[in-house]
Amino acid sequence: xxxTAASLVAATPSHGQAQESGDMxxxxxxxxxxxxxxxxxxxxxxxxxxxxxxxxxDMLNEVPxxxxxxxxxxxxxxxxxxxxxxxxxxxxxxxxxIFTQLQRIATDRVERIEIVEAATLGIAGLSGQVANVITRxxxxxxxxxxxxxxxxxxxxxxxxxxxxxxxxxSEALEWTVAVSNGVGRGAAGGGEAxxxxxxxxxxxxxxxxxxxxADQPRVSGSLQWTSPxxxxxxxxxxxxxxxxxxxDNQQRDLTVGVDRFRMFEDRNRGWGxxxxxxxxxxxxxxxxKLIGLxxxxxxxxRSDSIISFEDGRPDNGSRFASRTxxxxxxxxxxxxxxxxxxxxxxxxxxxFNRLNRSAQLFELDATGGFAEIAFPNGTGGVTEDRxxxxxxxxxxxxxxxxxxxxxxxxxxxxxxTATNGLTRSFWRPKGSANLAWQVEEGLDVSLEVxxxxxxxxxxxxxxxxxLNQDQQNAGNxxxxxxxxxxxxxxxxxxxxxWGSTELRFYGREIEDFVEFIxxxxxxxxxxxxxxxxxxxxxxxxxxxxxxxGFNGAQLDLTIDWDRTSLTDPLTGETRKWSxxxxxxxxxxxxxxxxxSDWAWGVGLDYDRAQPYFRLGETGRNYEGPIxxxxxxxxxxxxxxxxxxxxxxLTDGRARQDRFVYDGxxxxxxxxxxxxxxxxxQPIFNFSLSxxx
Numbered sequence: 001x002x003x004t005a006a007s008l009v010a011a012t013p014s015h016g017q018a019q020e021s022g023d024m025x026x027x028x029x030x031x032x033x034x035x036x037x038x039x040x041x042x043x044x045x046x047x048x049x050x051x052x053x054x055x056x057x058d059m060l061n062e063v064p065x066x067x068x069x070x071x072x073x074x075x076x077x078x079x080x081x082x083x084x085x086x087x088x089x090x091x092x093x094x095x096x097x098i099f100t101q102l103q104r105i106a107t108d109r110v111e112r113i114e115i116v117e118a119a120t121l122g123i124a125g126l127s128g129q130v131a132n133v134i135t136r137x138x139x140x141x142x143x144x145x146x147x148x149x150x151x152x153x154x155x156x157x158x159x160x161x162x163x164x165x166x167x168x169x170s171e172a173l174e175w176t177v178a179v180s181n182g183v184g185r186g187a188a189g190g191g192e193a194x195x196x197x198x199x200x201x202x203x204x205x206x207x208x209x210x211x212x213x214a215d216q217p218r219v220s221g222s223l224q225w226t227s228p229x230x231x232x233x234x235x236x237x238x239x240x241x242x243x244x245x246x247x248d249n250q251q252r253d254l255t256v257g258v259d260r261f262r263m264f265e266d267r268n269r270g271w272g273x274x275x276x277x278x279x280x281x282x283x284x285x286x287x288x289k290l291i292g293l294x295x296x297x298x299x300x301x302r303s304d305s306i307i308s309f310e311d312g313r314p315d316n317g318s319r320f321a322s323r324t325x326x327x328x329x330x331x332x333x334x335x336x337x338x339x340x341x342x343x344x345x346x347x348x349x350x351x352f353n354r355l356n357r358s359a360q361l362f363e364l365d366a367t368g369g370f371a372e373i374a375f376p377n378g379t380g381g382v383t384e385d386r387x388x389x390x391x392x393x394x395x396x397x398x399x400x401x402x403x404x405x406x407x408x409x410x411x412x413x414x415x416x417t418a419t420n421g422l423t424r425s426f427w428r429p430k431g432s433a434n435l436a437w438q439v440e441e442g443l444d445v446s447l448e449v450x451x452x453x454x455x456x457x458x459x460x461x462x463x464x465x466x467l468n469q470d471q472q473n474a475g476n477x478x479x480x481x482x483x484x485x486x487x488x489x490x491x492x493x494x495x496x497x498w499g500s501t502e503l504r505f506y507g508r509e510i511e512d513f514v515e516f517i518x519x520x521x522x523x524x525x526x527x528x529x530x531x532x533x534x535x536x537x538x539x540x541x542x543x544x545x546x547x548x549g550f551n552g553a554q555l556d557l558t559i560d561w562d563r564t565s566l567t568d569p570l571t572g573e574t575r576k577w578s579x580x581x582x583x584x585x586x587x588x589x590x591x592x593x594x595x596s597d598w599a600w601g602v603g604l605d606y607d608r609a610q611p612y613f614r615l616g617e618t619g620r621n622y623e624g625p626i627x628x629x630x631x632x633x634x635x636x637x638x639x640x641x642x643x644x645x646x647x648x649l650t651d652g653r654a655r656q657d658r659f660v661y662d663g664x665x666x667x668x669x670x671x672x673x674x675x676x677x678x679x680x681q682p683i684f685n686f687s688l689s690x691x692x
């Protein structure tokens with residue numbers, strides 16, 4: 001297990017430009033929006049002065065009660081999922097996500113940020129609060145963000161992370177170029193593991209050392225041109241490479257038998273590109289937008305697991321090697337117009353997805369070389385051709401009440417080219433209804449009910465193995481996408497000088513849920529079960545502490561609890577989703593010291609993990625469960641912003657409790673139990689950001 005990127009992002013404070021020394025007795029006020037008659041909250045750059053942000057992302061991270069949501073890996077371009085617009089437009093670049101693009105918008109380019117209810121926008125798929133970042137022209141300028149990190153043990157230090165970008169914006173032409181490197185220098189860490197026999201006796205002790213090393217360099221660029229006639233053209237492209245290595249080495253000492261050393265190494269090399277473009281122009285009574293996207297990636301992976309014995313007998317081991325190509329090609333058209341007292345949009349999309357993979361399985365022979373063995377259903381290809389159309393209508397029912405309704409469907413053809421390959425076609429309805437109500441100034445309620453179709457993982461169609469955990473997936477040519485009915489109720493309340501809070505109630509009833517199912521020969525694979533459900537509640541609040549006398553301080557608190565349910569495909573019993581995290585708590589206290597360029601903060605992340613279930617094993621695999629962190633930030637380090645974050649102050653651990661059976665777990669005896677308790681170590685992250 002590794003420390004999640006989300007945890008590290010949560011631990012990183014906002015960055016800013018140099019703050020001018022002013023009133024030494026009091027802090028600048030917190031962001032306080034102006035609310036329009038329609039319920040839109042408007043934030044100006046000056047509202048974020050106390051945080052001294054460097055870019056639009058820094059500003060959005062400090063909007064009270066707002067949760068920034070990125071892309072959700074949805075099918076095609078389809079309906080919107082990220083709850084951010086730039087100048088009223090969705091971002092159609094899938095590789096450079098919304099977080100990256102917001103980091104490239106300098107603070108001096110942000111004219112204002114509008115927080116609006118999705119139903120008022122007429123954009124299909126959006127729900128809840130949406131941020132619309134309005135920008136202004138600017139001269140050519142550059143931005144950089146440098147990141148470094150290290151741990152006392154287990155992981156190598158990182159000194160080459162970050163991004164450099166250059167951009168310019170005028171009334172007619174806007175462009176950005178960027179070079180970046182995503183760095184991973186992590187590991188679950190190291191420590192002891194124990195293997196128990198069915199009677200609970202220790203039969204093996206393991207000393208574990210894990211290490212992960214990754215570099216992901218990328219070059220990207222974007223261009224927007226507005227013609228004198230009002231046509232808008234956007235073009236973006238990127239090229240990326242991937243270099244990843246993971247090691248999990250274990251010294252295994254047996255109570256009875258020969259001690260041994262297990263070396264496991266997983267290596268991945270790859271590259272990919274994306275090119276996208278769209279054009280929007282007036283046509284008859286409305287506007288037409290045409291979008292095209294092409295994505296491609298190629299990866300070569302190899303996993304080796306080799307056991308060496310202390311008595312000198314020949315090594316044994318296995319190798320799994322694969323070569324994978326994936327691609328996506330999308331064409332989309334959106335026509336918008338006003339009619340019958342409301343706004344209309346008709347969308348049509350054609351998407352063509354593909355995966356081709358060749359995979360080989362080897363065993364170590366007596367000569368020390370790898371000899372290939374049979375690996376059925378490991379090599380093949382999967383394609384999906386999908387066509388979608390949705391008609392969306394938005395209208396005001398009253399001054400404080402807006403309705404958006406969208407309805408349509410998709411037709412898809414899924415083909416699999418390996419042994420026993422099938423070609424199947426499906427038609428599924430899709431759509432949503434969204435009602436936004438401004439109850440009173442400072443209190444907004446929105447309700448969404450939607451019918452959605454989920455995304456497939458094409459790799460599940462083909463057989464695969466995990467040599468590290470000794471697990472195998474047989475592959476399944478009969479997989480179909482999940483479908484769901486979803487409901488979501490959002491209540492947003494501004495608390496004046498105390499801050500803001502958002503409460504969300506949500507539920508999903510899912511058909512064709514993807515879970516491990518039994519197949520012939522006592523094997524398992526990812527397949528569809530009839531149904532599953534999840535219901536939950538999420539609160540996101542920002543509390544200003546100045547009314548308590550703690551000037552310049554605020555507390556951000558997010559709590560997410562859910563209850564999941566499905567019928568176990570093996571036992572027929574009702575249980576929770578495998579490995580689901582049903583309770584998450586994130587809290588951050590930040591203090592911008594009045595009259596200075598310093599800020600500091602502390603926080604915690606808590607995750608409660610439920611047991612995971614495969615057909616031949618079950619257990620719990622989790623980290624923490626509590627991680628704590630602290631940071632200090634200076635907003636004028638020779639005109640730059642520097643911050644140092646220390647993550648895992650209270651020794652959060654990586655733990656596993658695993659029960660492995662001699663066949664299906666409902667009818668077979670226990671083979672062994674494995675427990676792990678690994679040290680993660682404190683993680684030190686340093687960042688430096690600035691302009692040029």
